[in-house]
Amino acid sequence: MKLQALKSKGFDEIAALLLSFCFFILFLTGKKGIIADFALIGLIVSGIYAIVNIEIFLVFVTYAAAIKGTYLNVLPQAIDMTLLFFALLVLGLLLHILFNKRKFPSIYLFDAVVLFMAISVIVAFINTSAKSYTYGLEKFLRFFIVVLPFFYIPRMFEDRDLRKLIYFFAIFGAIFSLAIFLYYEDYRAMKEAGAHYLPVAKMAGISLIFNIYLFLNEKGVLKKFFFLMLTLFSLLMLFKANSRGAILFSLFVILIYSWFILKDKKIYFIVLAVTVAVSVLVVFTVSPDSFRRFFLLFGRHKGLSISIRMVLYKIALKLISKYWFTGIGLGGFAKYHYLKYPHNIFLEFFVECGLLGFLSISMFLGFITYNALFLIKKFKLEGEYTPFILAFLFVELYHMTSFSIIHLRWLFIFAGFVFVFYQRAKGRIENGKEKEQLQV
Numbered sequence: 001m002k003l004q005a006l007k008s009k010g011f012d013e014i015a016a017l018l019l020s021f022c023f024f025i026l027f028l029t030g031k032k033g034i035i036a037d038f039a040l041i042g043l044i045v046s047g048i049y050a051i052v053n054i055e056i057f058l059v060f061v062t063y064a065a066a067i068k069g070t071y072l073n074v075l076p077q078a079i080d081m082t083l084l085f086f087a088l089l090v091l092g093l094l095l096h097i098l099f100n101k102r103k104f105p106s107i108y109l110f111d112a113v114v115l116f117m118a119i120s121v122i123v124a125f126i127n128t129s130a131k132s133y134t135y136g137l138e139k140f141l142r143f144f145i146v147v148l149p150f151f152y153i154p155r156m157f158e159d160r161d162l163r164k165l166i167y168f169f170a171i172f173g174a175i176f177s178l179a180i181f182l183y184y185e186d187y188r189a190m191k192e193a194g195a196h197y198l199p200v201a202k203m204a205g206i207s208l209i210f211n212i213y214l215f216l217n218e219k220g221v222l223k224k225f226f227f228l229m230l231t232l233f234s235l236l237m238l239f240k241a242n243s244r245g246a247i248l249f250s251l252f253v254i255l256i257y258s259w260f261i262l263k264d265k266k267i268y269f270i271v272l273a274v275t276v277a278v279s280v281l282v283v284f285t286v287s288p289d290s291f292r293r294f295f296l297l298f299g300r301h302k303g304l305s306i307s308i309r310m311v312l313y314k315i316a317l318k319l320i321s322k323y324w325f326t327g328i329g330l331g332g333f334a335k336y337h338y339l340k341y342p343h344n345i346f347l348e349f350f351v352e353c354g355l356l357g358f359l360s361i362s363m364f365l366g367f368i369t370y371n372a373l374f375l376i377k378k379f380k381l382e383g384e385y386t387p388f389i390l391a392f393l394f395v396e397l398y399h400m401t402s403f404s405i406i407h408l409r410w411l412f413i414f415a416g417f418v419f420v421f422y423q424r425a426k427g428r429i430e431n432g433k434e435k436e437q438l439q440v
């Protein structure tokens with residue numbers, strides 16, 4: 001029996017809403033009482049559906065880092081939500097391979113660059129000193145278990161899977177964003193509660209991109225209104241999270257999007273502009289201090305966050321000048337600053353993995369960025385590839401100012417999508433040329 005037979009046509013959006021609603025109920029009830037019990041039943045039922053429709057778990061693993069440190073996490077502290085959803089994702093993919101004949105990803109020449117990167121991390125770990133061994137081991141395991149696989153997992157999804165993925169990235173991200181927005185007073189409260197506001201801001205930015213795409217491309221007034229509301233939810237959390245990088249880079253990629261399609265959808269962008277204005281007004285009313293940190297960017301004194309980053313960059317550059325070839329070992333930067341990493345992915349690879357690591361990450365991101373630009377030029381940001389390409393650019397830029405090697409799965413998953421889109425587009429072009437030659 002094929003798993004495809006268990007699918008109900010048109011049920012994907014309902015399942016996504018049900019799963020989001022269950023998390024939302026658990027959040028509102030504080031995980032207590034009979035209502036919470038019914039929500040847990042809904043989670044189990046939706047979880048079974050999610051094994052059949054594996055796209056849900058792919059999105060959950062992506063967003064897990066954002067929700068596991070917040071009040072939305074319904075799991076015991078001993079259970080890592082990311083690893084749990086990753087295990088379920090792998091289980092679901094194995095079932096799909098067995099029953100649906102979903103293929104293992106093909107290997108390309110570019111995978112040699114990924115192998116080169118893996119070797120650089122292994123060498124850096126071998127070079128790790130005893131003082132930073134524990135943190136180095138954590139980075140080593142997370143890189144190979146929950147980072148590298150996400151460059152290959154997107155290759156197991158066909159173009160027919162993209163529609164569901166777009167819905168899930170949009171709906172889950174917006175619902176989670178709204179729940180977190182309503183509970184925490186501001187980003188400081190999130191940090192004090194154990195939640196890191198940066199992953200939440202990244203989730204809101206990704207959700208924003210996917211919801212704007214759906215708002216612009218869905219047909220029907222009700223659908224457009226629905227995704228406009230989800231766009232508002234994502235914006236509210238994006239601004240309240242108060243991550244300057246997330247705000248600037250998400251709006252930057254949306255401007256890129258508007259450059260290509262504004263001439264055909266001017267009225268919709270006016271509506272989006274009004275939505276942005278409303279979200280700013282709401283956030284300012286609820287939390288007046290939210291924008292003070294953002295506007296420091298344009299002042300003489302940039303704020304403590306920028307000052308600390310400048311210190312981190314100076315430390316990293318000094319270490320690179322001394323250990324430019326071998327690096328200081330995986331996790332070694334933690335010996336020099338309490339923030340543990342230099343908040344720039346190129347600097348982190350260079351300072352810890354040496355020249356080998358710097359070249360590997362540069363070649364990797366350089367080629368994937370070329371893939372993204374090729375796709376933008378070919379498709380003019382039209383079609384279902386669009387939100388994945390924009391999400392990659394957003395996350396890539398965000399990693400220039402925040403996040404560490406252990407947080408790279410957000411970047412690798414969208415890099416994987418961009419790479420496989422590029423390979424498919426390139427294959428179609430070559431097949432088209434072959435057909436032309438045969439016709440001649």
